[in-house]
Amino acid sequence: MSPLVEPGPPLDPDRVSRYSRQLMLPGFGESAQRRLQSARVLVIGAGGLGSAVVPSLAAAGIGTIGIIDDDDVELSNLHRQLSHGVADIGRPKVDSLAETVAAIDPECRVITYSMRVRSPQLNLIMNGAERWDLLIDGSDNFPTRYLTNDVSVLESIPLVWGSILRFHGQVGVSWQGHGPTYRDLFPAPPPADEALSCELGGVLPTLCTAIGSFMATEAIKLITGIGEPLLGRVLFYDALTARTREIPYGASDDAPEITELIDYDLFCGMQDDDDLASVSAAELLGRLRAGEQLRLLDVREPHEADGRRIDGSTLLPIGDLRGGAQPDAGDGTLVVYCEKDPRSRSAARILLESGVDDVVYLAGGIQAFASVGGDTVSSVREAL
Structure with a gap:
């Protein structure tokens, strides 16, 4: 796999010292680090997965990180969303997460979008002044997962996605033209009344950091061109047995052509309950x-x-x-x-x-x- 991002300028001495342990990795070196420094990654969700993915990306040296989320920090978040603390309760999650990044690396540029992810908003972000190299979906609902997949198809950029529920997690990479997409794996969403969220089904807190680490690793691999990304493979992790397994899948001939963004709540059979x-x-x-x-x-x-x-x-x-x-x-x-x-x-x-x-x-x-x-x-x- 070719690197996703071109290298940026040479690293200054402080950055060389900061990343010395990864610069010495076989096949990595300064060139890979400069690619990370030039990368622009947009993360959807600042909750369980986002609060694990974003600090990992910042610590690894990603130059620009965008974060989209409309929630505020609640007490019930703190057992698993380790980027937020008691002092953050009531604050927008994007602001709390941006502050966490600043404490890790003040040179990492963070762009926050305190909004609910829907077609018009994400379309404006993708077509705005910022250019994004990679999407990461850490959301907890099917409308957003299909939306981010379709945006990645229309923008011809890779998508790293993850999901968690109870004791299990999944990770995959969707990139049309390089492998199958999320729609090839899940052609249709489950019935709306059967789709559990972490709020309704619960989640083991350590699962967030485990799956978030897998997702951040896939992003680093794609950006730098090292290793073999999870294209055409979905990784399942069972925390109770400490076992992982892979499910291979391919592109479907029946998958619809993506030409525009749609109403994903309607597509997933979800009611518009914003006023409830x-x-x-x-x-x-x-x-x-x-x-x-x-x-x-x-x-x-x-x-x-x-x-x-x-x-x-x-x-x-x-x-x-x-x-x-x-x-x-x-x-x-x-x-x-x-x-x-x-x-x-x-x-x-x-x-x-x-x-x-x-x-x-x-x-x-x-x-x-x-x-x-x-x-x-x-x-x-x-x-x-």
Whole structure:
């Protein structure tokens, strides 16, 4: 594989000293280091994977790093997102991560984009004043994964992608013209209600640094031209057994030609829920144990609630809510839940449209609540 980036100017003495341990690697040398110094890498996501990838790239000598993310640092991030600390809670993740990079290497140029990654925004970034050599996708959702793949195809640049969930991780490289792409491996997204995120499925914290290191390594290999990148191979890592395995795959004759960016939420069957507020299972459990005044509304069917429900909740099936029934008025946030969360999202939207302002849905539903240790009961209060 030819190097992706041309070498920059010769290294000054301080940079030679900084990178001495990698300059002496067989087949690496100053030429490879100068390529890293000239490289411009755009990273999507400043969470579990991004907070592992970005510091590794900065420490290795990448000259310019772009970071895209719209989230703020939360307490629940800190067990796995090691670039953020307690003092960063409430700050934009991109700002916290940029500060981490500055502490590693002040000469590394960081460009932050505090925004949600969607087609128009990413298209503007790719066609703006900055020229990017490589994309790295550390997102946690399928719409963004397909979006970054298609951008890499249209821009003719490589994409390094990774994903993590529970105890397993995957890493791959997508680069049309040099090997198959993400769409060849995953032609169609899974059903929206079957796609788990780390928030709903959980993640072993050390998995983030393991997979993030693999991703950073692939980026370094592509930029410098050393080694064999993960083209046409996806690497699976099982943290519980400490085993890795490879799945080879090739280009598909049935893969659609990518000519433009599309609505990837629609493509993946995702609803546009930007106007809906949610609460995680862990956050709800914490608020309940803290004695916060909350109203719990179960929008499942009676036979489902007979099996288990959150203690203190009121039953109002989604069908009755659609027919015009309303929950009793009361103080405190109204938390709507179902078995997972599709019905509760619909219920929250109905309630918002009917004039109920302080309403959130429980992400992952009662399944997620029970999985984090939340107590449930089998009796049901009288329906409204």
